[in-house]
Amino acid sequence: MPHLTVHALEPQIAGHESDLIARLTDAVTSVYGEWARDLVVVRLVALAAGRWAVGGVARHDVAPTVTLAVREKALSGADGPRTAARLVAAVTDAVARALGEQHRGGTVVDLLAARDDPTAVGGRLVSEAVVSEPDELRDRVEIEALRAEFTDAAMMNDHDRLASLFVPDGVVRIPDAGIEAAGREGIRSLGRQREGGFEVFAQTTHPGVVFLSGDTATGRAYLSEVIRIRDGASHLNHAIYHDRYQRTPDGWRFVERTYEIRYMDSTPLAGGPGGTLADHG
Secondary structure, three states: OEEEEEEEEHHHHHHOHHHHHHHHHHHHHHHHHHHHHEEEEEEEEEEEEOOEEEOOEEHHHHHHHHEEEEHHHOOOHHHHHHHHHHHHHHHHHHHHHHHHHHHHHOOOOEEEEOOOOEEEEEOOOOOHHHOOOOOOOOHHHHHHHHHHHHHOOOOOOOHHHHOOOOOEEEEEEEEEOOOEEEEHHHHHHHHHHHHEEEEEEEEEEEEEEEEEEEEEEEEEEEEEEEEEOOOOEEEEEEEEEEEEEEEEEEEEEEEEEEEEEEEOOOOOOOOOOOOOOOOOO
């Protein structure tokens, strides 16, 4: 669980408590994803004037300090330095936006990599609970990266890469259109068919939820897309991907991705592909 402890002078923090808590929580979830929101703990420690000293002299203009304690594994590995940099930047930005830009340059953020073994919750060492479990954070990050890779491959019309994101017998289903593509060759073929039939295709996928269960997982992602078919029909869709995932030697892969339309607008699109603002008036 990410724990943030903020030390600030009482005049700096008074009246801004709710905003600061919300922004700090958003800062952590912007790095780790929405799944972490309910795990973020924020403690605000407001010090009265005269109780913060530097060099033996009480200060009345010192910037806040934030101690962010996270699991040691979250800051280790190849992505550790990048994760640390993102956390520091996001937390500093949250403090400056909530308490004032004048504090940005002086805000101190200490990252505390907490080991599991000396930490206890409810009278039980955390290490006892997680010693045989997979690294949940790593799995969630990898699954989110898998979903992002799907969107990028689809937008770039990279059908081979898109197919490689599925297990060999993976399936794409679009029940509303009566479409089912099974196996990597079937998924490649569906991609080629889409590329050939669509004049305009732009898809934005938003993070959703992931439910882990050992080497398998399920989840949902939310998307909006703009489509113009070469026969002139248009679609503005808001939809949900219902997913099943599998851990493989090559990382997490899709077992099944089912597309459910929640809203569709078939009004003809007024714009066109590419060009400049001048081209479109």
